[in-house]
Amino acid sequence: MHPIIHAQGRADQPAIIMAESGETVSYAEMDRRANRAAHLLRDRGLKAGDAFAVLMENHARYFDLVWGSQRAGTMMVPISTRLTASEIAYMIEDSDSKLLIASIAYAEVLNGVRERCPDLPVLVLGEEGEDSLVRALEKQPDTPIADPATGMTMLYSSGTTGRPKGIRPAPPESQDVTEGVPLVGLAVMGAGWPADGDMTYLSPAPLYHAAPLGWCTTVHRLGGTVVVMEKFDPETALSAIEKYAVTDSQWVPTHFIRMLKLPEEVRQRYDLSSHQRAIHAAAPCPVPVKRQMIEWWGPIVTEYYAGSEGIGMTLIKSEDWLDHPGSVGRAIYGTVHICGPDGEEVPAGTDGLVYFENARLPAYHNDAEKTADAMHASGWMTLGDIGHVDKDGFLTLTDRKSHMIISGGVNIYPQEIENLLVTHPKVIDAAVIGAPHDDLGEEVVAIVQPMDMGEAGEALEAELRDFLAADLSRIKLPRRIDFRPDLPREANGKLYKRELRDEYAARADA
Template sequence: MHPIAHAASRPDHPAVIMAGSGKQMTYGEMDDAANRFAHVLRAHGLAPDAAFAVLLENRIEYFALVWGSQRAGTLMVPISTRLTAPEISYILKDSGAKLLVTSHAFDEVMADIRKDCPDLTVLMTGDDGAESFDAALAAQPDGPIADQRAGANMLYSSGTTGRPKGIRPAPPENPDPQAMIPFLGLATMGAGMPTDGSMIYLSPAPLYHAAPLAWCSAAQRLGATLVVLEKFDPEGALAAIEKYKITDSQWVPTHFVRFLKLDPAIRTRYDLSSHKRALHAAAPCPVPIKQEMIEWWGPIVNEYYAGSEGIGMTMIHAADWLEHPGTVGKAIHGTLHICGPDGEEVGAGEDGLIYFENALLPTYHNDPEKTADAMHPRGWMTLGDIGHVDEDGYLFLTDRKSHMIISGGVNIYPQEIENLLVTHDKVMDAAVIGAPDPDLGEKVVAVVQPIDMAGAGEALEQELRDFLAPSLARIKMPRLFDFRPELPREANGKLYKRELRDEYAAKAQE
């Protein structure tokens, strides 16, 4: 199961459809473009294990890059489109990328990147000049390169807790590009994706992120048609499900919150009957939010917990989740271990650092210290999340270790407060952080995006305090509410809490 095989057996079957523009690429066309791009990589001196970078908005060319790299044995480095020029330059240098594929959407940052990386080769999609990506492809043959081998993606963490970390995957067990990969088993046996080529898969998130990239790749290995949103819009996503008769999809909790804030008349306007499986992950989903989604979409809302590192995965289907609300499931890849501060495993129901035991583990590129920090003495690896396992083996997430607030000597996990806030009917989004405090060490601050900024102020603050009071201990109640029209959130759902913490730390020093 691989796009190469689907191109041979069903060359005219749509491989990708861009939801907004309607632009399509068949498996035959994608195979030709991937072969040409593999030749481009070799022509620019990229041998197996060499790195190239991608700075692109969601556009159809992404898949020629993915599958061209996958058969050239190279490391593709997708870069977040939200990053600044210095952050992008850091990733380019750290990864050793010899080539960058980008578009004119990033001309503003590219001016500084070119100055900072003068030897970098650049190819521009949608350009007809000397750096034209299309011209570079057209100049190459559409047949396979002579030395095909499996490539990989080297993803960089979002930088929410510091400088991005390059996650260098373990070498593939089989270098054949068409060899079966373990993730495909998780997609079919775990997520239930069909293997008969009938799947129509909706991807609403940025393709540079780990989850969309992995699930889209798995779907195309299975012969699916991908429908890609150029940018997430809640009503637009519902319209796409109806228009393209979507069967499978992948989301983050922020998407669900946006859906549920829609006017009921809009939510019920679209025919979603084709929709059979809806995966979600990236952050703990507030229990009331997920319950509402299951009531609306039916028992098709399935959840998993994993990370860009690929060290393990849990999964829970909707029916089981309803019996264990709040869980992210049982391990289906890797073995779970929950450990206390001393490194010893803790009992059922007790919070600790979540580790996965796995035979294949990644490393953090050029950073042995970060790799060592993520490792348990017994060879297990952590993503830095805190949680517990119940007596039945179901994992429950508490929060990120790096997000924990220590106020007056008490450990406070912001996720609990955020999950409550976003269920309020006047709140669109919320972030809870610890800000410096001379008495408590840190104070709890709630940064809230109201649905209507005109309603922000003392009255809304009091309403939110009254709303939280029955569910929160007094020590957890935010000392400060800060209302803003937008939070620094990635389109993939990741919240840039570091930006908020840095802002409040700087204010404390004024």
């Protein structure tokens, strides 16, 4: 199962549909485009194993580069469009990328990257001059390259706690570009995707993230159709499910929260009867939010826990989740171990650092120290999450180790507080951090994005305190609640708490 095969057997079937514009690319055309991209990479001097970076919005051309790289044996480095020129230049240099392919939509930050990397060749989508990506692709043949090899993708961490770190994958086991990959088996056997490609999949998140990129390419390997949203909007997502008769989809909890905050008449306006399977991950989902989604969409919601590192995966379907609310499921790839501060495994029900045991583990590129910090003495690897496993083997995540607040000597996990805040009808998003405090060391601070900024103020703060007090002990209650119109959240659902902590630390220093 591979797009090369589907280009022969289902040539006219749509491989890609852009949700808003309706632009459609068939499997035959995607195959020709991928061949041109592979030739282009060779033409620009990239050999198997060489890296190139991609800075691009959700666009049909993104898949030219993905599948072209997979045929050229190169290392594609997707870059978040949210980053600054300095951060992008760091990733380019750290990955030793020999080419940058970018979009004219990011011209301003691209100028900064060019200043920092003056010798780096650049091709631009949307530009008409000598650096035009489309013009460069059109000059290439649409036949296969002479020396195909299996490509790889080096993803960088979100940088929510410091400099992004590259996750260098283990070398491919086969150089047959049509060879299967583990995610296909996990999708079919775990998530229940049809093996014959009889699916239309909605992808609402940026393609530069691990999950959207991984699941979209898995759909292509299976022979399905990928409907890509140019940008997420809650009502537009529901409209796309109806318009394209979407059968499968992938989300993050922020998407759920925003769809649930839509007026009831808007939520009920669209026909979602084609929708058979919805998977979600990337961030913890508050229990009330997940319960409401299952009540709305039915028991079609499947959650998984994994990371860009690819060290393991757990999965839980709606029926099991209703019996184990809050769980992210049992392991379907790798073996889960929960360990205390001494590295010893802890009993069921006890929180500890979550490790995965797996035969194939990656390394953090150019960062042996971070790789070592993530490793257990037994050779297991952690993503940095805290959680526990119950007697039936179901994993529940408590929070991230790096997010823990220590206030007055007490360990406080902000996820519990955030999960409560976003269920309040007047709150659309929330972040809870530890801010410096002379007496306590850290104080609990909640930064809230209200549904209506006009309501931000003392009355809403008092209402939220009363709301939280019903479920939280006094030590966990925020000593301070601030309001702002938006939070620094990535489109994959991850919150840039580092930015917030740095901001509050600077205030304390001042």
